[in-house]
Amino acid sequence: NAGVMQNPRHLVRRRGQEARLRCSPVKGHSHVYWYRQLPEEGLKFMVYLQKENIIDESGMPKERFSAEFPKEGPSILRIQQVVRGDSAAYFCASSPSPSVNTEAFFGQGTRLTVV
Amino acid sequence: GENVEQHPSTLSVQEGDSAVIKCTYSDSASNYFPWYKQELGKRPQLIIDIRSNVGEKKDQRIAVTLNKTAKHFSLHITETQPEDSAVYFCAASIGETSGSRLTFGEGTQLTVNP
DSSP: OTTOEEEOSEEEEOTTOOEEEEEEOOTTOOEEEEEEEOTTSOEEEEEEEETTEEEEOTTSOSSSEEEEOOSSSOEEEEEOSOOGGGOEEEEEEEESOSOTTOOOEEOOOEEEEEO | OOOEEEEOSEEEEETTSOEEEEEEESOTTOOEEEEEEEOTTSOOEEEEEEETTOSEEEETTEEEEEETTTTEEEEEEOSOOGGGOEEEEEEEBOOGGGTTOOEEOOOEEEEEEO
16 A cells, blocks of 8 residues: 555645645555544545546535546645644545445655644 | 544553454444554554454454444454554445545554553
């Protein structure tokens, strides 16, 4: 599962700036999931994407957050006008298909710090 | 939606003892239950999983049991070692339309004392 690549590993942004987090899934995987982990908490689902489609964004905050997974290139999680409460680890996971009981492989995460 | 509760939040054992972590879930449609180990500052790593058509699964010192009727599942680690110290997360997934979307428990900080 080392194939899920996230960058940057660490990102520092000032309040009000934009944060762009990138995720390249395991080669051949067309399904990407983003999770957020606040300090000392569990992972919370944010969004599930397939190539060029958002399948489930029920975990995404209504404002400032967006995600995409274009036909070419990595999936991008974008946070506009960041606030201190956005400081967290953001993990991306990929799987080969939406079939039942498919293991999701996690990337190393991006640790966002808002100062 | 699905809700997963995990207990205990912290667990301290002596090296060589067993450790048990329990989770309950709310959605009877959930059919896939993985357990992840997360060391400080690292990504969650799958250590074992179980599917709803199986009641128990074992892999060396790690075992997981599933009770579908009661909607709970447990992780058992035997002969614990200091390197087992980490945060352990249970999760549940409905699969199918949800793909591999996982609902996680809040985690258990396991400390194995030498």
